[in-house]
Amino acid sequence: MKARFIEVSAPGRTKVYLKNVNEPHLSTPLHFHELCELVYISESYGKRIVGDNVQEFQPGDLVLMGPNLPHIWYNAPIYYEQNSELKARATVVYFPEDLLVNFLDDEQSVALVQNFMSKVSRGIRFYGDTLLEARQRLDEMDEHTGLKRLANLLLLCEQLINSDEYELLSSPGYHIRLNQSDTKRVHNIYVYVMEHFKEQITLNDVASLANLTPTAFCRFFKKHAGKSFSRFVNELRIAHACKLLYDLELPITAICYESGFQNMTNFNKFFRRIKNCSPSQYRSKIKLA
Known part of the structure; x- marks a missing residue:
């Protein structure tokens, strides 16, 4: 397969946006944008690059990435073969970096969120019970729109903030931006x-x-x-x-x-x-x- 570059336009900076991916393979190229991006892989496998981190991904992968962090998810070669019947299915949620802080009015909660967002800037992979709970919350987000979707996102973020079942992906201090x-x-x-x-x-x-x-x-x-x-x-x-x-x-x-x-x-x-x-x-x- 010949590599091709596609310019990706992220949703509006002030909005929460959810999309479901159901394609023969993941097709988004290496990219970055000004939104936080939460990705849950329900079907497909391959290799994932987040910042300077390189890993395999598989069904059940849940990763939260901060703004301007270059990333690409690339399926295994079998997905690109002619007549392949494999599918790539994922749920992706975009939201602005300051979304959570805008709902807070006490210094302790603001500090907690800011500490969490500093981790998000490196990319975070969640696992264990956190992954299972997040999947349920994403399903609920998908079933609703408007305030109910926003409420579920806030509850999901609360779960992720309080979780200790995670690994940071890119290296400390990674801040490379590409034109x-x-x-x-x-x-x-x-x-x-x-x-x-x-x-x-x-x-x-x-x-x-x-x-x-x-x-x-x-x-x-x-x-x-x-x-x-x-x-x-x-x-x-x-x-x-x-x-x-x-x-x-x-x-x-x-x-x-x-x-x-x-x-x-x-x-x-x-x-x-x-x-x-x-x-x-x-x-x-x-x-x-």
């Missing part, structure tokens, strides 16, 4: 790597994709992605490996090669560098969960 031209370039690079991470990816290939020399490309990518290109590729590969490790019958050696690594030495080295544990230790944690 339209740079966003298009970075989008094309991200998509290319997500489609070819199992293969050998050369610097010349991706540099030519961005119409840059290899040296200029390395500078460009680190400036706009917040990390080196090699780190980004390895993070994608390790994210895929983490997903495969949940199949307890699949040998770790097979996962190594299926994730794009050429030998176990490099696989173990980069896995430990990115996840702070070995593949076997990661699998042991899965067994205990």
Whole structure:
């Protein structure tokens, strides 16, 4: 599939907007906007990039992202195959950053919300009981409009603010903003790597994709992605490996090669560098969960 860039217009800055996605695959390119965005994936899987964070996503993924945080959700290659009968279904809610503060009149509550929004600026993934409760609240939002929808959103935000079942996504201090031209370039690079991470990816290939020399490309990518290109590729590969490790019958050696690594030495080295544990230790944690 050839990567394409689509300029995305977010809903009005002062409004709460809910949309349901029901498409053959997720099609929104790398983008950012001035609204908070809550995404719940009910069906489909693939890779998600939020700021400088790279992870796999699957049904049940719930992520809240703050304004101007670049992000892209890209389905697994099978979704883009001709005659694929797979579907991507999601619920997305947009709301302005100052929505919650505008309803408060005491300093303690304002401070609590402001602390929460500082976390949202990095992107937050929720899990556990919080995820289950949020899904019910999103269903109620979808059933109503007007004040009832707004009331459910406020109750949902209260649940998320008080939850301790979450992980922060992008790195502390991540604040990269892209112009339209740079966003298009970075989008094309991200998509290319997500489609070819199992293969050998050369610097010349991706540099030519961005119409840059290899040296200029390395500078460009680190400036706009917040990390080196090699780190980004390895993070994608390790994210895929983490997903495969949940199949307890699949040998770790097979996962190594299926994730794009050429030998176990490099696989173990980069896995430990990115996840702070070995593949076997990661699998042991899965067994205990």
